[in-house]
Amino acid sequence: MKRKNSLLFILAASTILVLSACSSDSAGDKEEVVIGYFPNIDHVPAMIAKEKNYYEEALGDDINVTYKTFPDGGAFMIALKTGDIDAGLVGPGPVMNNYANGADVKIISGASSGGTVVVASEQSGIESVDEFDNKTFITPGIGCTHDVQMETFLQDLGITSARIGGTLKHVTGNPAQYQGMFESGQVDLAAVPEPWASTLVAEGAKVIIDTDEIAYGTTLPNTVLVTTGKLLEENNDLIKKISSAHEKSVQFINDNPEESQTIANDSIEQITNQRLDESIVANAFERVTYTTDVDAEVVQAFADSSYDLKFLTEKPEFSELVVTEDLSLSSAQE
Known part of the structure; x- marks a missing residue:
């Protein structure tokens, strides 16, 4: 999380509109939290959270929440490592590969599974x-x-x-x-x-x-919520609030699938300039399960497969990659 320079913010906001831009109100010296995600169906929890202001509600008026989208996991992980984003949704493959190579990244929640x-x-x-x-x-x-x-x-x-x-x-x-x-x-x-x-x-x-046939198709999270170990340690309260907002978003999707499909389609169109047929979105939702669950044993098995396929040069050990502590809102308020 970083302190914004108000002059640079004003200049940037007045010269270019980007998806990751801060809101147009006067941010002043507010702290900024940047959430990253991709414009696809696996990442609907981030779209719901943005639409419903769940992160803003959880983090409070003293923090300015902004969003940044990415085309792939490699670009996302670079942004996380350089501090351009603080947390966000990404596939477990890039997370594991970067963690195995020494990157400071932690999985704090699941987001979706299935869909491949x-x-x-x-x-x-x-x-x-x-x-x-x-x-x-x-x-x-x-x-x-x-x-x-x-x-x-x-x-x-x-x-x-x-x-x-x-x-x-x-x-x-x-x-x-x-x-x-x-x-x-x-x-x-x-x-x-x-x-x-x-x-x-x-x-x-x-x-x-199909999804239920491919390896790890229904058990592996295909999208996870991640942050850095440094931020988790130095601002645990912040991460708990981010995690709780994300959990609220996942719950909304499961309680309101049709509204969630509309929000997702609107968001994807805004980012990609392409609107999907409603039947395609509905079919996609049939293949994807939105859940905060993460099975560490499945994550390790998937990592072992990455090693067997020579995507990783050393046999991975991911016992500390998945955060197991309670990151609920009630825990954050204790």
């Missing part, structure tokens, strides 16, 4: 995993959550990527571009989160590996 689907382009003609040899698949990033899930599933079938000596080629890219890459024949398969999976299916793609 492997689809094949209509042009590829692929009907099953038996036809993956010499094909090209795409994921949002190397070693990202969806990449590890897919490659773990395939490894059990004796299929590996070219990165580790197999024949299945791998590229990365923004999920919003996958349909164009399918149509051009650049890629044949995509391991993709919702709502992009439902979007691709609506355009003719075929589901090859």
Whole structure:
């Protein structure tokens, strides 16, 4: 958490509008907390919290809450490490990879699970995993959550990527571009989160590996709430309030799924200039479970898979990655 320079704030606010910009009221010398997230269905808890002002309510009038969105986990983790954000939602893959390399990051809550689907382009003609040899698949990033899930599933079938000596080629890219890459024949398969999976299916793609089939599909958090160990230690009360606001947001989603779908779609459109068909959002919500639960044993098993697939150079030990202390609002007020 950082002290804002009021002059720099005024200049920045008057010259450029960005998604991470502070509110237009006079922040003065208020402390600032920056929350990061991605514009996709896995990250709906952040969109709900922003819409409903849950972070603002929890943190109080003396703190100015701002938001910043990211295209991928790598960019998010850089921002967390440099202090550009204080907490936020990200996939567990980038968290584990960075933690294993010495990054100061802590998982303080789950956010969502499920939602990862492997689809094949209509042009590829692929009907099953038996036809993956010499094909090209795409994921949002190397070693990202969806990449590890897919490659773990395939490894059990004796299929590996070219990165580790197999024949299945791998590229990365923004999920919003996958349909164009399918149509051009650049890629044949995509391991993709919702709502992009439902979007691709609506355009003719075929589901090859569904959420309940892919490795860790229903047990692994595909999005977690993280912060730094330094901030957790130095301002534990702040983190408890952030965690409690996040928990309130997850509860709202489960109590109000239809309103949450509308808020999510509005938010994604505002950020990406693309509005999703309501049926696609509804289908995506069917595959995603919003929960604050985090199973540390599953996190460790997923990390072991990352090591087996050579995304990590050393066998990981994540016993202290997931915070187990009580971070509820009642605990923060004690």
